[in-house]
Amino acid sequence: MDLHSSRDCPICGRDNHSHSVLSESQPPWELKRCAKCGLVYLENPPAYESLEQEFAWERTWAEEDTRRRRRDPVTYHASRALLAIPKKVFKRDKLMTWVRRYVRPGPVLDIGCSGGHTLERLPPDYTPFGIEVSKELAAVADSRFALRGGHVVQGTATASLPRFQDEFFTGVIMTSYLEHEVNPRAVLEATRRTMRSGARLVVKVPNYASLNRSVRGARWCGFRFPDHVNYFTPVLLRRLLCDSGFRVIRFGFFDRMPTSDNMWLLAEKS
Numbered sequence: 001m002d003l004h005s006s007r008d009c010p011i012c013g014r015d016n017h018s019h020s021v022l023s024e025s026q027p028p029w030e031l032k033r034c035a036k037c038g039l040v041y042l043e044n045p046p047a048y049e050s051l052e053q054e055f056a057w058e059r060t061w062a063e064e065d066t067r068r069r070r071r072d073p074v075t076y077h078a079s080r081a082l083l084a085i086p087k088k089v090f091k092r093d094k095l096m097t098w099v100r101r102y103v104r105p106g107p108v109l110d111i112g113c114s115g116g117h118t119l120e121r122l123p124p125d126y127t128p129f130g131i132e133v134s135k136e137l138a139a140v141a142d143s144r145f146a147l148r149g150g151h152v153v154q155g156t157a158t159a160s161l162p163r164f165q166d167e168f169f170t171g172v173i174m175t176s177y178l179e180h181e182v183n184p185r186a187v188l189e190a191t192r193r194t195m196r197s198g199a200r201l202v203v204k205v206p207n208y209a210s211l212n213r214s215v216r217g218a219r220w221c222g223f224r225f226p227d228h229v230n231y232f233t234p235v236l237l238r239r240l241l242c243d244s245g246f247r248v249i250r251f252g253f254f255d256r257m258p259t260s261d262n263m264w265l266l267a268e269k270s
Contacts, residue, residue: 007229011239011240014037026225029226030043031231039231040208040231041229042230046226046227048182072219095173096121096122099122099173102171103170105126107126107150108169109191110131110173111172111173111177112131112177112180113130113173114134114141115137116130116141116145120145124148127149129151130150130153133156138152157187158186158187161187161193167197169194169199172191172194172195172200172202175202178203178205178240179232185244188241188244192269195269196269198268200249200267200268201266201269203241205262206222207222207232207234207256207258208222209234210222211258211259221261222261241267245269246269246270247268247270248266249266251263251265
């Protein structure tokens with residue numbers, strides 16, 4: 001199994017190799033808490049090449065979903081039922097709402113675009129582009145985006161972002177992506193180069209500071225091994241974006257509620 005030998009904290013760069021492994025770890029995957037900034041992260045994530053096939057998102061998600069359903073079926077079905085209530089009552093698509101409200105029409109990039117179903121829903125004055133590490137999903141998304149004048153680059157964000165020109169995008173989407181990225185700051189800095197002045201970045205990640213994580217412990221839905229490699233709190237997510245050259249313009253209480261397992265942040269190229 002091809003693992004990184006040891007990864008330093010992706011936010012502050014501290015070497016935490018000598019520190020104890022957290023109890024929530026699932027061997028051989030080792031969670032560490034940074035002794036300097038407090039970020040919880042996977043110290044020995046799989047190599048990028050493994051994410052294309054062996055640990056592709058669609059495969060690990062399905063395996064984890066099956067495991068949770070079998071281990072605790074009552075809680076699994078109850079939580080899914082509760083999550084469905086606000087979707088049925090409010091019928092709100094937060095991502096599309098934010099993009100229409102905050103992102104100017106033009107070329108929009110979805111990093112970690114999966115099968116392309118997200119940007120496919122955008123109005124016609126937005127042109128969808130994507131980056132996807134999974135070969136199978138990238139092919140599906142590319143066929144969808146091509147119909148609207150865009151395309152998908154298959155590979156890691158680090159390797160793929162240089163293929164886009166400077167100041168090209170009016171907006172970038174990172175939903176359910178940064179928790180997977182081994183080098184989040186490097187990717188954010190590279191992303192910033194491709195964005196026009198005033199372009200907006202939409203971020204959604206699991207909320208490690210959620211009350212549910214405190215109550216559920218190792219059974220928290222946000223833990224997924226080995227493809228979730230960063231576990232952000234609101235403070236650390238804001239710090240990462242600011243250190244990478246962005247200005248946070250929306251990250252209010254209702255975007256990062258302690259009762260929610262996810263948090264949303266809107267930033268601007270500064």
